[in-house]
Amino acid sequence: MTPDVQTLYDVVEGTWPPATVTSLDDWLIRDGQGGGKRVSSATARGPVTADKLAEAEIAMQALDQPALFMIREGDSALDGLLAERGYVIVDPVNIYLAPIADLARPTPRTSTFAIWEPLAIQLDIWAAGGIGPGRINVMRRAEAPKTSIFGRADNRAAATAFCAIHAGIAMVHALEVSPESRRKNMGRYVMQAAATWAASHGATHMSVVCTQANTGANALYTSLGMTLAGQYHYRQKA
Missing domain, CATH: 3.40.630.30 (Gcn5-related N-acetyltransferase (GNAT))
Structure with missing residues (x-):
């Protein structure tokens, strides 16, 4: 069976792992320790409202990392919310x-x-x-x-x-x-x-x-x- 894109997101994480991952109520926060964007970004665990953004921003600041969010399929609402808050698209990625x-x-x-x-x-x-x-x-x-x-x-x-x-x-x-x-x-x-x-x-x-x-x-x-x-x-x- 051909793997779906959600499976491939797990493969990205499993084969290129961050140093640590912290689970908050609405977010997964990755500590990359200089390993690049993939291991230093936050992802949403479900639908996120505007008042929840600060939680992720503070957590990444505590790691001395810039506020960086990975946007995957199904994250269109978060994508729009971040755009409204002045976040720009960086490094669109293809998965083959x-x-x-x-x-x-x-x-x-x-x-x-x-x-x-x-x-x-x-x-x-x-x-x-x-x-x-x-x-x-x-x-x-x-x-x-x-x-x-x-x-x-x-x-x-x-x-x-x-x-x-x-x-x-x-x-x-x-x-x-x-x-x-x-x-x-x-x-x-x-x-x-x-x-x-x-x-x-x-x-x-x-x-x-x-x-x-x-x-x-x-x-x-x-x-x-x-x-x-x-x-x-x-x-x-x-």
Whole structure:
């Protein structure tokens, strides 16, 4: 059965976890500790009225985080309320999905390796792409099964990504290809290697998230036959 978008939201959370999650009456408040928006945003637990916004804003301020709300399917009323309060849309995100069998393909020999923990050269590739220690700590917090994928091209380090499985669905995060190795199919090889690893650990589907502004990543995932399964965005004060 094809996972629905609510399941995929759970996969995002399960494979890219915040440091802590606090449950308030109307909110889930995430402490990201420098791991990016996904792990530092608040989500509503149900319909929210205007008088309840301050509760979430105060909780995020206490964590020394900006007031940031993740808006998912079914949150249209909250989306409108935040817009009225001066919150602007930030980083609309696409969620892609495909059966694992559609992506698990052999890659050229010695081009990709599944390895945990990541090698120092992988950390360097991530750092060059803006993926620093806070996000690496998110990977370390994720529960097994998980792995990194290390890619090589022309006998040199070329790409890296993180992949974990939640509820039988694999999700790839932090796919980064070094500039000199782009246009060499490394993104495709890393995704195929991640799918092959995930299939060996019982995953039935492969998923990935990327911002709508990342035209290269969106083109890669659609070229692999992955379909758009859902979206979300953030609201943050201008």
